[in-house]
Amino acid sequence: MAYMISILPALLAGTKMTLGVFALTLVGSIPLGMVLSVGLMHRDQPGEFWLKKWFFKCLKAIIEAYVWLFRGTPLLLQLIFVFYGLPLIGIVFDRFNAAIFAFVLNYAAYFAEIYRGGFGAVATGQFEAATVLNLTRWQTLRYVVIPQVLKIVLPSMGNEVINLVKDSSLVYVIGLGDLLRAGNIATARDVTLLPLALVGVIYLLMTLVLTFAQRRIEKSFAYFK
Template identity: 65%
Template structure:
């Protein structure tokens, strides 16, 4: 194939790649929407002084971080129906991603929470703020600033991890490229897939910088 032919072919497979991007982005966005708040809550629990809660959440984090995400996807989609919990493919993927990423986020937030000086809580307390007011107005903004670089890492990982949904039969970007590659016996689709991932990551890196800049107003 000459260059014009290559270009023509690329344009031909682009719609299927873009519909794969849709799945990738949809998993990505909804996982973040679910996993970040859940991660904050689990992180607060892990940083608390209530031992049973701390231990229970510790076990959760251990399981989530201690087994492959691929395995977790399989268990949620193929395993849970055995005990009567049936998810649609897409919901199974989201559920597995959210509980997996929430565990990583929780550990990041726990670290951030524990780096806040106890004196901050105490000064809030003598000013008669409630626990939740203290968390929302004083602690979380400071924690956010601390955890942003680590969160950014996980977020970029998530874009690529979303390709694991192929294992339960969902069609994402990487799978679209794979299908085209084996059908047409050319590596060009996978090259395009790589470029699209890089573009997505570039956008995310840009957003991350913007958010970090937003938090640079205090030290």
């Protein structure tokens, strides 16, 4: 017990770093993913000016390439590239900002695809009904489409959020002292697996809280059938 108390401050400091990466990644990647999904869903409109049509086609192609790149390469590689590679062309981040930058770009790509699937699952007849009711495009999105999309994507979003908690351990590669690194240091120093067992318990507690929050949020959307 005394040993557990002695290593707890280091583990809690690592937990603070893990939660910081987790929270800031969500704050940045969820809205960015939503914006990117709108670009992925763009369709040519009848009578649309050719220059505008060309612009949106190019924009959609760029977003698709971005999603392909960040979903097709390991997050660990992206972290290394951002922190060690970008300085070679004059773009320098400190360790924490490099981690947030890489995590936000990576998870925004996944969220964009999740939201795209959610938007695609909304029946087109609802857009037509909103037009008949004289709702603006923004009103249609806010009151009709987005609530349904959120209900559809919540399970997938929940899985990605839980993955994010575990993926945050990858920041060790650029020297950040997260929870897992703190446990590894204590294990190597004291030659015992107890620190890693405590790390596992802390991760399980964090995912338990997130799972409970996800279930509560899903229940709040239960009125959408």
